Amino acid sequence: MEQYGGVFDPEELSVLGSLFDGAINALPPSMRTPENRTAVAKLILDSTEIGASRLAYLMNLLITISPKG
Numbered sequence: 001m002e003q004y005g006g007v008f009d010p011e012e013l014s015v016l017g018s019l020f021d022g023a024i025n026a027l028p029p030s031m032r033t034p035e036n037r038t039a040v041a042k043l044i045l046d047s048t049e050i051g052a053s054r055l056a057y058l059m060n061l062l063i064t065i066s067p068k069g
Contacts, residue, residue, distance in 0.1 A: 026063050027040075027062075
């Protein structure tokens with residue numbers, strides 16, 4: 001994902017939103033606190049600097065460690 005001055009295009013925002021939703025849904029309900037939601041969002045945004053493959057790895061990790069995984 002290319003980032004220009006901290007601005008993402010609508011398609012990138014859609015992907016990031018899906019990743020966030022998936023990560024939050026992978027957490028047990030007791031861990032879906034505002035603090036954890038913020039931490040997940042920051043982790044996803046920080047990972048955009050590394051690239052899409054890192055985001056895919058992060059999502060797979062979250063799915064694997066989730067109780068539903």
